[in-house]
Amino acid sequence: MGGTQRLRLLGFFTFLMMGCAAEGRPIAAIHEELTVCANGPTLNGIDVSHWQGKINWDAVKGDGISFAIIRASHGTGTIDKEFDRNWAEAKRVGIKRGVYQYFEPGQDPVAQANLMLDMMGPFEPGDLPPVIDVETTGGLGAAAVVASITKWIQTVEAATGVKPMIYSGLYFWKDNVGNSTAFKDYPFWIAQYGRQCPDLPSAWSDWVFFQTSDSGKVAGISGDVDTNLFNGDMTALEAFAGGMTQCGDGVCNGGENGATCQADCPVCESVTRDGRIIDNGDLCLELGGNITYWREAAAGHGGSLRWTYTTDKAEAANFCAWNLDFDASGRYKLEVHTPAPYSQSKQAAYEVGHDGEVSERKIDQGLVDGWISLGEFRFAVGPDQYVFLGDNTGEHNDRKVQLVCDALRVTPIELDDDGAAPPPKGQAPTTGNDKNAWSGGGELGGGCSAAPGKARGGAWLLLGVALLGLRRRRLR
Incomplete structure (x- = not known):
């Protein structure tokens, strides 16, 4: 979306002249442009088009972006080729989405509006109001531009039942739309760079969105992207976005969680008394880091696995995690599926968080073409x-x-309510001839122990708790 060079230059010269411009000017003229700061907290967002290429929306969500406004078209002549994907992906990851259209006043405004409405589909609960992007005249005078905007707004408002939002800049609005106040009751999105608090046209006393830059950097987007602020917190954004989210709308956000709305927030299924296998695609298996580095192969357990290349870095750049929730306490055997020829790491380090402890087990993934x-x-x-x-x-x-991330098999060995007394905390009996079995004291062959019975137990337990918070990222 186009904040222009002219906007930036005018903003710069306005800043230079602030010290002397007020002298001799009428009070009404001085206050014609209102500098309006946010009312309190703000949220970060972006607006995007095909110029941002293929966006990694999971990474965008992970970078703290709360909303995204997505271009549908430039007038009726240019359909944004990335719109369908961006529109669907923003919803999938739980980012508040809105649609905008770069408006051409010289084209049929009703045809433009209907094109955008067809592209976005039904206006859904949680969607932001559609936006008309006003930054060109199409060769029309101010009165004709206002008339064209009016027809577009009437069409969109009738179709969606919500008031559309207007995007523009202070000086464009003053010089090319005649500083019109005809749309003062519609939400306004101001474009102005290099300012903490934007200057508004006289029609508006407040802003909803504030475009702060056209050269922002956001994870998941290569190159520059427009960055924006929302004037409010998440509760305010939810209220602005077509009403509060509803259970069953397919988006897990707002106050929803697995307990209040499992339809929108599916949960990781628990490990039953019979055990279970957690495989690719299961909600309990989480891939972390840059998802593009987790390659998928049609092999392994269930016909699918993920793999990435190893590193010698101090911290993991990419990881996989199996989140575990048990119906019954006791002793369980863990096995990982390591299919050839993908499993090559000879020192794959598995960290196990169990019953308040953290243990590590290093294995040669290439040792067995199957379960280890x-x-x-x-x-x-x-x-x-x-x-x-x-x-x-x-x-x-x-x-x-x-390095392969495939299935994890969890098998119960001895449950606490099976009639046998549970082993002391931090200790489990050896399983006979299993060369990879964990034996006593929480020790793992070639690994480390977090058993509190050791001399360093208190410190290790604290470390385990810290690791749980720092490294485990549970799915809701």
Whole structure:
């Protein structure tokens, strides 16, 4: 969306002249442009078009973006080729979405409005009001521009039942729309760069959105992107976005969670008393980092696996995590599926969070074309337990060593209510000849222990709790 060079230059010269411009000017003229700051908290957002290319919307969401306004077309002549994908993806990741159309006053305003309405589909609860982007005249005078805007607004308002929003800049509005006050009851989105508080045309006393830059940087977008602020907190944005979100609208946001609206916020299913297998596509398996580096292959358990290259970095850049929620406490065996030829790492480090402890198990993924045991671990009833696998195995990226994330198998060995007394916390019996089994004291062959019975137990337990908070990212 186009804040223009003229806007920036005029803003700059306005700043230079502030010290002397007021002298001798009438009070009414001085206050004609109102400098209006936010009323309180603000939210970060973006507006995008095909110029941003293929956007990684999961990364955008992870960068703290709360809303995105997406271009449908430039008049009736140019359909934005990325609109359909951007429109669907913004909803999928739970970013508040809105549509805008670069308006050409010289073209049929009703045809433009209907084109945008057809592209966006039905106006849904949670969608932001549609936007008319007013930054060109099409060779028309101010009165004709106002008349054209009016027809567009009437068409969109009748179709959606909400008041559309107007986007423009202070000086464009003054010079080319005659500083019209005809739309003062419609929400306004101001474009002005280099200012903490924007100057508004006299028709508006407040702003809803404020475009702050056309050269912002946001994760998931290569190159520049327009950045914006919303004048309010999330509750205010929800209220502005076609009413509060509704359970069943397919978006998990606002005050919804797995307990209040499982239809929109599906939860990671628990491990039952019979155990379970957690595979790719399961809500309990989470891929982290740059998702593009987790390649997918039609192999492995269930016919699908993910793999990435290892690194020798101190921290994981990419990881996979199996989030675990148990119906019954007790001792369980963990196994990971490591299919050939994709499983190549000889020092894949699995971190296991279990019953308030953190243990590590290093394995050679290429050892077995199938299931490899991580050992046996004691798990408590409930969530907040996990298996974590990072790409920072110590094997340099230049070696192109593949690390596989496939299925995890959880098998009950001895449950606490099976009539046998549970083992002491931090200790589990060895499982016979299983060479990979976990034996006593929380020790793992080639790994480390977080058992509180050790001399360093208190410190390790605190470390485990810290790791749970820092490294485990649970799905809702």
